[in-house]
Structure formats: structure tokens, C-alpha cells
Amino acid sequence: MCENAAMSRNLYTFLLYLLLPLTPLKMLWRARKQPEYLDYWQERYGFYRQPSKKPVIWLHCVSVGETRAAEPLIKALLQQYPGHQILLTHTTPTGRATSQQLFGDQIARVYLPYDLPFAF
Numbered sequence: 001m002c003e004n005a006a007m008s009r010n011l012y013t014f015l016l017y018l019l020l021p022l023t024p025l026k027m028l029w030r031a032r033k034q035p036e037y038l039d040y041w042q043e044r045y046g047f048y049r050q051p052s053k054k055p056v057i058w059l060h061c062v063s064v065g066e067t068r069a070a071e072p073l074i075k076a077l078l079q080q081y082p083g084h085q086i087l088l089t090h091t092t093p094t095g096r097a098t099s100q101q102l103f104g105d106q107i108a109r110v111y112l113p114y115d116l117p118f119a120f
Contacts, residue, residue: 016116023114036093046113052085059088060112063095071102078106 023044030037042048057077061067067090077086088103089112090096099109 013117016114020114020116034093036097039093040096040111043111044113046116046118048110052087052108054083054085056085056087057081059086061088061090061095061099063090063092064098067095067098067102074103074107 024041027037027041027044059070059074061070067088070088074086074088077084086103086107088099088107088109090099090109091112096109096111099107
């Protein structure tokens, strides 16, 4: 079973590498209606500004609804773990903007990178 799982993962990764050249086109396509898709595009490939020196609590909220739903949890985490960095990942600009409105600079936010081995 382990060998089968490894083969599946290798095939999955291979297919993602084949699709990788199309990802800028996808972002450009999405940016036609929502130009913010081109902001912070490097994060989608795993390139972030600066790592945190604090322990990180990482939550993923795809878009606006999940970000708003996570608000009570995030506020509780901020109070209970003041020595930690809360990291919120998003896949949409609207989710990212919502986290900025709700939490400002209290948390870090980045786009969730594509699922490629180098994007960690």
C-alpha cells in the first residue's frame, strides 16, 4: 500500500509540474474581473517576505465566509497565545481583504501556495 501511495503522490506532483506554466495564465484570467489576483502573486509559489520568529498557529480560510466564521476562534487564539504568530492563508483576494479588515496587523496573512514540493 505504501508503494502505491508513493506512486500516486509522484504522479500527482508530476501533473502539477506540467500544469505549472499555466498558473500565470489563470491568475491573469481571474485578474480581468478582480485585479487583486495579481497582488502578492509570489506567495502562490511559496515565496514569502519574512518568516516569523515566533511559534506559528496556522489557519486556512479560503474566502470571505470562512474568514468571518473563524473570527471568534482567531480572537480567542490571539488572547490565549500572545507569544504566537497567527498565520491566515487564503486562496482569494476577498478572503485576504476580509482578514485585513477584521484583524489588521494583529495576524500575518498570505496566499496558500500551489501544492508543489518547493512551495513550503
